[in-house]
Amino acid sequence: MHELSIAESILDIAAAEAATHHAAAVTTIKVRLGNFTGVVREALEFAFEIARQGTVAASATLEIESVPLRTRCPSCDMTGSSDFCFICERCGTPLDILSGREMQVESIELAEEEVPWIASR
Template sequence: MHELSITQSILKISLEAASQQGATRIRAIRLRMGPFSGVVPECVQMYLDVLAKGTRAEGAKIEVETVPLKVLCRDCGRESEITRERIQCPFCGSIQLKRLSGNEFMVDSLEVD
C-alpha cells in the first residue's frame, strides 16, 4: 500500500515540473530505482492510472531505469555490482559487504508535450 503515497508524490512532482515548463501533457514519467527501493513499478502505474484522471498526466506511462546494486567488499576492499540472487563479492566470495547503492528511488525525467 505504500505505493499509493509514493505515487501521489510522483504525480505532484511531475505535475509541478510540467507546469513550470509549460507542458500541456505528460506522456511518460521516468523513474530511477534500485533493487532494494521496495517499490513495485506495476503498482505505481496502477495508482497513477487512477490518480491522474483529469490531469495533464492522464494516460502517462511509468518507465523505470534500474540502478545497479553496488557494494564494497570489507574483506578485499574492491567495489563491484551484484544481484539480489548472488549476494557475495565476485572477486573473493566474501559476504562482508557494504551497500553503496541500491535503495535509490527518484523521478528522473518526464516526456511531455
C-alpha cells in the same frame, strides 16, 4: 499499498515541472527504481494508472528503469551484486551499497501549451 503515495509523489514532481515549463500536459515520466526499495514495480504501475486521473499527466506513460543492487566492500574494495547478504565474502566486512536504493524521477516529456489564438482559429 504505499505505492499509491509513491505514485502521487511522482505525479507531484511531474506537475511542478510541467507548471515551470508552462506545458499543457505530461506525456511520459521516466523513473529509476532500485531493486532494494520497498516498492513493487507492478503495484506502482497499477497505482500510477489510478493516481494520474484528473492530473496534468492523465494520459502519461510511466517508464520504469530497474536499478540492480550493487555492493562494495569498504575494506577490500570487492564489488558484487549482493543477494541480500551484506557481509563481504572475502574479508567479512559489512558492505556498502553502491546502487539499488534509487527512487528517482529521471526525466519527463511535455506537450507544448496550446496558444489560445491558434487554437481558436
